[in-house]
Amino acid sequence: MWRLLSEELRLYRFLLLISWALGAAIFGLILVMTALLGDAKDRAEIPTIAAQLPLALLVASMVAGFIVTGTERSESRVRMLVMLPMSIRQIAAARVLLPTAMSLLGLLVAHASFAALLALRGAPFPLERHLKVDFIGLQLLVWVLVALVVREIIELQKARGRGAALVSTALLLGAVALVAWLELGPIQSIALGVAAIVALDAALAVFAFAMFCHRTDFTK
Amino acid sequence: MSSATAFSLTGVVKRYPGFTLGPLDLSVEPGTVLGFIGPNGSGKTTTLNCIAGLVRPDAGSVEVFGRRVDQGTPAWKADLGVVGEAHGFYRSRTAEENLRFLSRFLPGWSDGRVRRLADRFGLPLGKKVEQLSKGHVAKLALVAALGHGPRLLLLDEPTSGLDPVVRAEVLDVLWEVLEDGEHAIFYSTHVLSDIARLADELVFLREGNVLLRSSKDALTERWRRISFRLADAEVAVAGAVEYRRVRAEHQVVSEDGEATLSHLRQLGAEAIEQSRMTIDEIAVAILKGSNHVATP
Numbered sequence: 001m002w003r004l005l006s007e008e009l010r011l012y013r014f015l016l017l018i019s020w021a022l023g024a025a026i027f028g029l030i031l032v033m034t035a036l037l038g039d040a041k042d043r044a045e046i047p048t049i050a051a052q053l054p055l056a057l058l059v060a061s062m063v064a065g066f067i068v069t070g071t072e073r074s075e076s077r078v079r080m081l082v083m084l085p086m087s088i089r090q091i092a093a094a095r096v097l098l099p100t101a102m103s104l105l106g107l108l109v110a111h112a113s114f115a116a117l118l119a120l121r122g123a124p125f126p127l128e129r130h131l132k133v134d135f136i137g138l139q140l141l142v143w144v145l146v147a148l149v150v151r152e153i154i155e156l157q158k159a160r161g162r163g164a165a166l167v168s169t170a171l172l173l174g175a176v177a178l179v180a181w182l183e184l185g186p187i188q189s190i191a192l193g194v195a196a197i198v199a200l201d202a203a204l205a206v207f208a209f210a211m212f213c214h215r216t217d218f219t220k
Numbered sequence: 221m222s223s224a225t226a227f228s229l230t231g232v233v234k235r236y237p238g239f240t241l242g243p244l245d246l247s248v249e250p251g252t253v254l255g256f257i258g259p260n261g262s263g264k265t266t267t268l269n270c271i272a273g274l275v276r277p278d279a280g281s282v283e284v285f286g287r288r289v290d291q292g293t294p295a296w297k298a299d300l301g302v303v304g305e306a307h308g309f310y311r312s313r314t315a316e317e318n319l320r321f322l323s324r325f326l327p328g329w330s331d332g333r334v335r336r337l338a339d340r341f342g343l344p345l346g347k348k349v350e351q352l353s354k355g356h357v358a359k360l361a362l363v364a365a366l367g368h369g370p371r372l373l374l375l376d377e378p379t380s381g382l383d384p385v386v387r388a389e390v391l392d393v394l395w396e397v398l399e400d401g402e403h404a405i406f407y408s409t410h411v412l413s414d415i416a417r418l419a420d421e422l423v424f425l426r427e428g429n430v431l432l433r434s435s436k437d438a439l440t441e442r443w444r445r446i447s448f449r450l451a452d453a454e455v456a457v458a459g460a461v462e463y464r465r466v467r468a469e470h471q472v473v474s475e476d477g478e479a480t481l482s483h484l485r486q487l488g489a490e491a492i493e494q495s496r497m498t499i500d501e502i503a504v505a506i507l508k509g510s511n512h513v514a515t516p
Contacts, residue, residue, distance in 0.1 A: 080308025
């Protein structure tokens, strides 16, 4: 499983790097436009806006995760992976961990860039602000994992009909409702909020893993 | 030399809305090329996918070289090479990167073998898969399937998209694969001339069921196109699966040429002429007819 994960990460490393570069470039363009077209008040806000760079990197990682999930479907990757001499559980784990690892790498880079930006401004970077980066990054990971689960629900519907996928669909909708609720900020402690999102990420990952293991068709 | 059956399907059933494959019982010995023939939607690809573990049957079991096809215990996969309707390659990476990816997982992978095959096929390994022509992707799929020297090759339309020269080259390579007598090939195609060259045995499939299994030689030996003259307006001839009358001449397609000829002589037929049939003609006659049952 780890070998498959590392080999796929190696194949997708350029995608991840290009996503980050594009994310940072678009963000940089916004800053330049603000400096050129904004008024004095806008220009005064540029250092504050610049501190949002980690968000751009997190979104870029999520986009990379979506691309990986989408190309897996469009290129019938599962078909090739299932023919490798590995158990279906190992393959299921690797395909859930790949977009997760990409998102977590994005989180790492986001933390590093956030720390660098705050250090440049001479501002302290308390743990709470880093936890906010985690909260946002892990929320974005939820959507990547939701895409994986949706894929499995579609496969289940194809194999066994819509009725068979009702429970899975209800669980997924429950997870989406939960993340929407968490985004409204009902949990005051940021640490608890991060813990809740981690739990949701883990639940979705296990859900996608289990559904893949129970597939009856691996041709796509 | 292994004594295990290359693959066996026992009571395999796979149900889809509007289509059921099987129950299917089929086995192939090492050193055999099994040609799988049937119209679109007859279950050829589903059968191949069941053997490859890509589709889980609703009933029955599949074994590859004595090992049960089970996604929980993957050892059987090392004996298998598959070229199917889709390949699963990383299209944004080069052919070489895709092959290197596979080499990390497949025991028995030989870079030398892969390089030889790629050279022989004129495969541009440095090109991204998305830049390769359909024919080149088909060649890459075959190279990838042969890279680890599998003992069982499952081929679903492997020469689709290839020009006649490369198709001949592919068939040459498959011949070489078979040389040691330990390999088996399951070959599903519409290009019956490929089957005619390679296959030892033929299985005819229609609507998910085996109509007939026979050795290729027995088929070409037995099946005949026979014409004759007889005073009777219509006549029931032994072994005939097709009959038509053109003015005074009767024409039949016979699945048992000798029986038909013997019967015609008894009936007093005159101007009897017979000709052998190609595999294409036999396949069409079998798949059009309905009076065949699977041989045990």
